[in-house]
Amino acid sequence: MTEQGHILFLPGDGIGPEVMEEVKRVAGWFGARGLVFALDEDLVGGAAYDRHGVPLAPATLEKATTIGTVMFGAVGGPAYDDLPFEKRPERGLLALRKELGLFANLRPALVFPALAAASALKPELVEGLDIMIVRELTGGVYFGEPKEVTSLPDGQERAVDTQVYTTSEIERIARVGFELAQKRSNRVASAEKSNVMKSGILWKKTVQRIHDTEFAGVELAHVLADNCAMQLVRQPKQFDVIVTDNLFGDILSDVAAMLTGSLGMLPSASLGAPDQHGRRKAMYEPVHGSAPDIAGRGIANPLACISSFSMLLRYSFERGAEADMLDRAITRVLDEGYRTADIMQSGATRVSTSEMGSRILDALDRLAA
Numbered sequence: 001m002t003e004q005g006h007i008l009f010l011p012g013d014g015i016g017p018e019v020m021e022e023v024k025r026v027a028g029w030f031g032a033r034g035l036v037f038a039l040d041e042d043l044v045g046g047a048a049y050d051r052h053g054v055p056l057a058p059a060t061l062e063k064a065t066t067i068g069t070v071m072f073g074a075v076g077g078p079a080y081d082d083l084p085f086e087k088r089p090e091r092g093l094l095a096l097r098k099e100l101g102l103f104a105n106l107r108p109a110l111v112f113p114a115l116a117a118a119s120a121l122k123p124e125l126v127e128g129l130d131i132m133i134v135r136e137l138t139g140g141v142y143f144g145e146p147k148e149v150t151s152l153p154d155g156q157e158r159a160v161d162t163q164v165y166t167t168s169e170i171e172r173i174a175r176v177g178f179e180l181a182q183k184r185s186n187r188v189a190s191a192e193k194s195n196v197m198k199s200g201i202l203w204k205k206t207v208q209r210i211h212d213t214e215f216a217g218v219e220l221a222h223v224l225a226d227n228c229a230m231q232l233v234r235q236p237k238q239f240d241v242i243v244t245d246n247l248f249g250d251i252l253s254d255v256a257a258m259l260t261g262s263l264g265m266l267p268s269a270s271l272g273a274p275d276q277h278g279r280r281k282a283m284y285e286p287v288h289g290s291a292p293d294i295a296g297r298g299i300a301n302p303l304a305c306i307s308s309f310s311m312l313l314r315y316s317f318e319r320g321a322e323a324d325m326l327d328r329a330i331t332r333v334l335d336e337g338y339r340t341a342d343i344m345q346s347g348a349t350r351v352s353t354s355e356m357g358s359r360i361l362d363a364l365d366r367l368a369a
Contacts, residue, residue: 003036003037003038004035004036004037004317004319005037005038005069005316005317006037006038006039006040006067006069007027007038007039007040007067007069007071007312008040008041008042008063008067008069008070008071009023009039009040009041009042009070009071009073010042010043010044010060010064010070010071010072010096011044011047011073012043012044012045012046012047012073012074012089013045013046013047013073013074013075013076013077013089013290013292014074014075014076014077014289014291014292014295015074015288015291015294015295015300015353016045016072016073016074016290017073018296018298018300019074019286019301019302019304019305019306019353021353021354021357022302022305022306022353022354022356022357022360023071023302023305023306023308023309025357025361026306026309026326026357026360026361026364027039027309029361029364030322033368035319040063042057042060042063042064043057043060044056044060044072044075044089044092044093044096045074045075045076045089045090045092045093045290046075046077046079046080048089048092049080049083049087054087055075055087055088055089055090055091055092055093055095056091056092056095061095061096061099064096064099064100064283065099065100065281068100068281069282069283069312069316070096070100070282070283070284071283071284071285071305071308071309071312072093072096072284073285073286073290073305074285074286074288074289074290074291075089075090075092075093075290076088076089076090076289076290076292077089078292089290094142096283097137097138097270098138098143100281100283101272101273101281102137102138102270102272102281102282102283103137103138103169103172103173103271103272103273104134104135104136104137104172104173104176104270104271104272105133105135105136105137105249105268105269105270105271106132106133106134106176106180106268106269106271106311106315107132107134107135107249107253107256107266107267107268107287108130108131108132108133108266108267109129109131109132109133109236109253109256109259109260110129110130110131110260111126111127111128111129111130111259111260111261112260112265112330112331112334113127113331113335114331114334114335114337115260115261115262115265115334116261117345118261118262118343119258119259119260119261120233120259120261121233121236121259125235125236125237126236126237126259126260129236129237129259130184130240131236131239131240131241131242131256131259132180132184132240132241132242133241133242133244133249133252133253134173134176134177134180134241134242134243134244134249135244135245135248135250135252135253136165136169136170136173136244136245136246136249137246137249137270138246139164139165139166139169139246140163140164140165140199140245140246140247141161141162141163141164141246141247142246142247143164143246144161144163144164145164146160146162147160147161147162148160163197163199164199165202165203165245167202167206170202170203170206170207171206171210173243174190174206174207174210174211174243175210175214175215176243176271177190177241177243178210178211178218180241181215181240182215182217182218184241185240185241186217186218186219186240187218187221187239187240187241188211188219188220188221188240188241188242188243189220189221189222189223189239189240189241189242189243190203190204190207190220190221190222190223190242190243190244191223191224191225191228191242191243191244191248191252192204192222192224192225192244192245193224193225193226193248194222194224195224199245203245204222207220207222208220208222225244225251228242228244228248228252229251229252229255232252232255232256232259233255233259236256236259253266253268253287257288262288262301262343263287263288263289263304263342264286264288264300264301264303264304264342264343265301265304265307265343266286266287266304266307267284267285267286267287267304267305267307267308267310267311268284268285268286268308268311269282269283269284269308269311269312269315270282270283270284270285271315279316280315280316282312282315282316284308284309284311284312284316285305285308286304286305286307286308287304288304294341298352298353299340299341299352299353300340300353301340301341301342301343301353301356302340302353302356302357303330303340303356306326306330306357306360307326307327307330309326310327310330311323313326325368328367329360329363329364329367330360330363332363332366332367333356333359333360333363336359337349338351338355338356338359339351340352340353340356
């Protein structure tokens with residue numbers, strides 16, 4: 001059988017290896033039916049620090065750059081809390097995003113019908129919810145310089161993080177948002193803080209110009225980021241595509257996660273610019289983090305990681321039919337009442353991480369029959 005592409009698995013820390021194991025099983029299911037990928041695996045985060053003394057070894061970064069398509073688990077944990085800043089597990093993730101040029105982070109917040117009652121909001125507010133948050137990922141306050149803690153003459157310490165954006169960085173993320181909107185409901189909300197931040201003024205002005213000159217047919221609304229957070233819990237279905245910067249995107253996507261019922265349900269895709277062949281470097285990861293408090297207990301929800309693999313099929317390999325089948329399998333399993341601990345409801349059947357993976361494979365078998 002011909003290989004369809006190459007994928008690097010970086011399970012990481014905490015529950016990362018547990019949920020990634022279920023993704024490997026799903027990849028194996030497709031492989032047995034002709035959709036074969038070359039699979040590689042390496043260390044990142046705390047696991048990489050334990051082995052190499054750094055959160056991302058140079059050889060691993062080179063491998064990720066060469067392969068270009070990464071399935072990422074999660075990084076971090078209390079064992080690494082006292083490490084120097086540059087050795088922290090999260091620096092490995094940020095380095096991957098930066099060095100692979102993954103500037104566009106897509107975070108869908110989709111409420112499955114069977115989980116509407118599991119949301120933190122009333123079911124009528126979230127039934128049918130389908131939001132795409134487009135977060136700029138390689139600029140802003142997480143990467144701006146200077147970034148430092150200095151000692152002052154009076155004995156105090158001063159911490160500085162710098163919020164920096166250029167016109168071109170804003171233009172390219174705005175285009176991603178507008179292009180996605182054209183395939184959805186043709187609506188974009190751009191979130192910033194133009195009332196108090198100079199970077200917000202530039203953001204708003206640049207997004208408006210890209211809209212007026214290239215995407216005039218798309219409905220555009222500007223919203224202050226704090227108001228956007230409030231509106232997400234007040235009337236979330238008013239939004240379709242939300243375009244925002246790195247810091248606000250990090251916060252707003254976690255707010256949106258709770259609309260869906262659990263962080264364990266939220267996938268993401270991080271995309272780079274297309275090369276001369278139209279291919280993008282990309283990384284796919286669940287939003288839930290390493291969850292060290294439940295690591296090793298077999299109760300983690302693998303659905304966000306499996307949904308991230310669905311996004312990989314769709315965006316990196318143009319296998320939309322297979323991605324749709326996997327999405328339908330997830331919907332079917334939830335409709336049949338199977339739940340991991342984080343989304344458990346009265347009358348449902350509680351299953352472990354591996355059992356949820358087995359239910360997904362069974363649903364795929366039935367859909368393929």
